[in-house]
Amino acid sequence: MNTTELDRGDRRVIRVAHSPDSDDAFMFYGLASGEIDTAELAFEHELQGIQELNERAMAGELEVTAVSIHAYAYLTDRYILLPHGASMGEGYGPRLVSREFMDRDRIRASTIAIPGELTSAYLALKLWEPAARTIVMPFDEILEAVRDGRADVGLIIHEGQLTYGDAGLVLLEDLGRWWKQETGLPLPLGGNVIRRDLGADLIPRVSDYLRRSIAFALDHREQAMDYAMGFARGLERETADDFVGMYVNQRTLDYGPDGRAAVKLFLERGVEAGILPEPVSVEFAD
Structure with a gap:
């Protein structure tokens, strides 16, 4: 059975995968907690490290997943970038x-x-x-x-x-x-992608729920941080809050023109350096 045909009763199941880290947990809090009413869709959350998620995306296993922007270069035939969910380094990074x-x-x-x-x-x-x-x-x-x-x-x-x-x-x-x-641009590290075969009707609906989840967390920061602390690997709350603030912010709600330009330039530089095998067509699910 195609994964897009899975259902829970009369609700379509959409698997959403992300890393077991405090910033991703914060971002997906609205969905994971049930605070966002997803009506006809049921979201199932799968947590794995980013390298494992990149590899699963290569196989097209997941409807929605966090991936490295680097990995996205190899995924454009199956996935499209969502216009939200970015992790950008604003003058900081790895x-x-x-x-x-x-x-x-x-x-x-x-x-x-x-x-x-x-x-x-x-x-x-x-x-x-x-x-x-x-x-x-x-x-x-x-x-x-x-x-x-x-x-x-x-x-x-x-x-x-x-x-x-x-x-x-x-x-x-x-x-x-x-x-x-x-x-002069932020460093694009991670993004959320959605599988193309969900189609023109379902992609915008899934995208809207994910955007609302990010917005809910940002608007209910203490509540979302309580949840995210379960993924903070022993960090003090102040340090975890600082880390979440680095990578989940207004840029996460919308890449912005410079954020989108950064993704394109990052991958172009990869091609020019011979690290990526061919030019990448960067496409967002607007």
Whole structure:
């Protein structure tokens, strides 16, 4: 049976997948809590790490999923970007950290632990340093691997961007800051995509419910943060709130013209650098 034909009684089931992180949990709170009345649609939430979600999207398994903007380059035949749900680094983003300061030459010669080759963090790293030597490991093991000497440098995403100092590590480069200096644009990291075969009738309805979920969380911040703290991996509430504010904000409700331009430029730079195999047609479900 095609997944778009699944139903719960007389309600169409739409699977929505995102990472088990406080920012994504905050974003989807309105839907997950039932605060948003979805009428004829029943949303089922699936939580996995971003690399796993990227891979499942490659197989076309999910109706709606969070993906890396880097991964979207390989998904355009099956998925279209929703006009909301973006995670953008506004002069900040994935960070390179180590046990001690290193200059650029030493970083180039080092082994960098990364959270996956389809992540936007990896694409940003390769744009910053094409000769970077990398190994892949789960994102939540990278700080420990660097601290314990199993990797020279770590490429940190999610809450680790704020907590690397607690592990005794130092900042080498903030790739979001570098990108802002290079382009004047935010760094596009993640987005929500919807499968094209849902069709012209269903896509706008699903999109509206997801937009309303984001708006509800932003309008009911304390309530949504109570929920998001269940995904904060032991962070203090103040730190978790800071992290959520970095990646769920008005930009998440709407990319804006510069946000859309940033997505296109990020992927164009990937093509120019030979990291992406062919030009990407960026399309939004407006």
